[in-house]
Amino acid sequence: MDWDRIRIFLEVARSGQILGAAKRLKVNHATVARQLTALEEDLNTKLVTRTTTGSSLTPAGLALLGAAERAESEFLRVGAAFVEASDRLDGTVRVGAPDGLGNYFLVDKLAAFAADNPGLKIQLAPLPRTFSLAKREADIVVMLDRPEEGKLICTKLTDYTLGLYGADGYIKKASPLTHPEHLSDHLLITYIDDIAYSPALDYASGFEMHTKRRFECGSVMGQVEAVRAGHGVGILHDYAAARYPELRRLLPDHSFTRSYWLVSHPDTHETPRVKAVHRHLVTSIRRARKYFLVR
Structure with a gap:
């Protein structure tokens, strides 16, 4: 079997689509499709079921995937051994x-x-x-x-910690916030629950009963900038908030630790x-x- 074709098959299997594999390999998608077809003809079996929404492996494709990944692993190990003696990282x-x-x-x-x-x-x-x-x-x-x-x-x-923060300008003009119950008078800036990719991102549930208004943002940087702009308060990474002297930690007894x-x-x-x-x-x-x- 031609290893170049096997390598293309691996990328199609991993990305689930011919176009995605082409982008990873930096070749034309027609080349990927052609080489995949040639591999199937070499083996006289169908490896991939192609649809308009993506590609899925047939039983034969799954069998080849396991063997191809083992071969790839051996190539990587041998390659590492060849360059181990060199001080240069490439x-x-x-x-x-x-x-x-x-x-x-x-x-x-x-x-x-x-x-x-x-x-x-x-x-x-x-x-x-x-x-x-x-x-x-x-x-x-x-x-x-x-x-x-x-x-x-x-x-x-x-481990790292997070806490509730507000900007100096916002704190001066907003209602006092010395207890979680006071959050009902503030906009809480937090994650979008539906797209949170880990349970570790669930910070706001402890404050949920006290909040009436929320601004949800899917990125940490977006949340930090919204708090810095004075639109409300948010649960921020302490190491990120430390970069901005205008941010003040609120409710110091309420902290979150993650890893x-x-x-x-x-x-x-x-x-x-x-x-x-x-x-x-x-x-x-x-x-x-x-x-x-x-x-």
């Missing part, structure tokens, strides 16, 4: 992370690491969503919950570039642990 490492940590901490640390290693291309995806390591959506992922399934390498990075987990796939974890970025992330966050926690 290639691309994609890091998926929650948008709060990504935008308010990782962007600085990873950009600095990329500047120090010119052969390395680091891609940071700070998005309010989950990433699949099995589908190669990222090489390293920061998660809010420790994965319960799959053979993954998990490292706890740090960050660093997760990588055993097939790629030992490659020098992934291992180096993984080590840099662990070191950077653990050194800054005191900034993530407000007691």
Whole structure:
């Protein structure tokens, strides 16, 4: 079997669509479709059921997927062994992370690491969503919950705290807020429950009985900016709020503690570039642990 065709099949299987695979491989979608058809003809079997909304694997496709992933893993391990002796880091490492940590901490640390290693291309995806390591959506992922399934390498990075904040200008003109019951006089800025991708994002439920008005935003940065603009109060990451001197922590007895987990796939974890970025992330966050926690 032609490995180039197998590689294309893997991307189609992981993305669930020919167009998505083409974007990942940076080739024309017609090329992907043609190579996939050629692979099916080589094997004399149908691997993928194609529809207008995407692609799904047939039983034969599922069988090939397992074998192809094992072969890919071996290629990655051998490749890592070839470059182990070199001090130079080369290639691309994609890091998926929650948008709060990504935008308010990782962007600085990873950009600095990329500047120090010119052969390395680091891609940071700070998005309010989950990433699949099995589908190669990222090489390293920061998660809010420790994965319960799959053979993954998990490292706890740090606990972090959140609290209720308001901007100086807003606090001066708004009704006093010294008890949760006073929230009924304020707009609460928080997440959109329907699109929250982790139970760890449920901060506002403890205040729900006291709130009458809400502004819901799906990004941490959006929530921070809404609070800074003086539109209401919001539950913000303490390490993010510390950047803005105009923000004041309210209801100090009401705090929320969550955790960050660093997760990588055993097939790629030992490659020098992934291992180096993984080590840099662990070191950077653990050194800054005191900034993530407000007691």
